[in-house]
Amino acid sequence: MNAIDRNLDAAEVAAEIARLEDERCRALVAADVDALDALVADDVIHIHANGKVDDKPAYLAMVRDQIAFLKASREGLAVRVQGDMAVAVGRLLQSIEMRATGQRIDMDVMTTQAWRREAGGWRQVTFQATNR
Template identity: 30%
Template sequence: MISLRDAIERKEDERLCALIAADVGRLDQLLSDGLIFVHPNGRVDSKANYLANLAVRNPYLDIKVVERTITAAGGMGVVTCELELLVLRDPPAQNVSYNIRGICVWAQDGADLRMIRYQSTFIGGANA
């Protein structure tokens, strides 16, 4: 049987791949309906708003995990990470690379494991 920590790691990998692929259907399965998503600039989205924005315009071109730590206990897990993002910003259209630190909280949601909270911040004063 797979450990909770390993299950969370797999879900995180799936989430990042779905972001790059703009797979809103897969993200819908991975994210809890009660998700609160705090962007590095402080903007807060619900799951519905977050996915609706991604469906219109996905800025994620590439995401690399620089560092990741997963702590799991009692059916929940906290992921702390540093990610290197390559995103499309406009106007004018340009690719921008920056690093963020993030905290993701995963929990049992019915029969599945879903992300219930996400918060990130820019590293090094980036203003993307």
């Protein structure tokens, strides 16, 4: 494979990761836990902006039971590809509502995500948010 082919492949993977991240945002707003389950790896580590760390069951339970995502959108997502891994960094704007209290929170965070190519496609293995 020559350098042009590798760059094209990396560009295609970057576009796929951006599409999957948009899909993840849509799934959060729709509270589509089944879609999220398919997008994140079984060994995912999800680190929230407040420092809370969730594994996959805790992350999915949080979306299902604790937080209503009112909006979620990405800005300036940059993706770097290295073989079967991709790292995505960019701004995430979210509005959430705590189901128990009704408290609404607007979030403006930077995220770092690692995605891994698996037999069924790309899945998120790490997510970390940092308040801006």
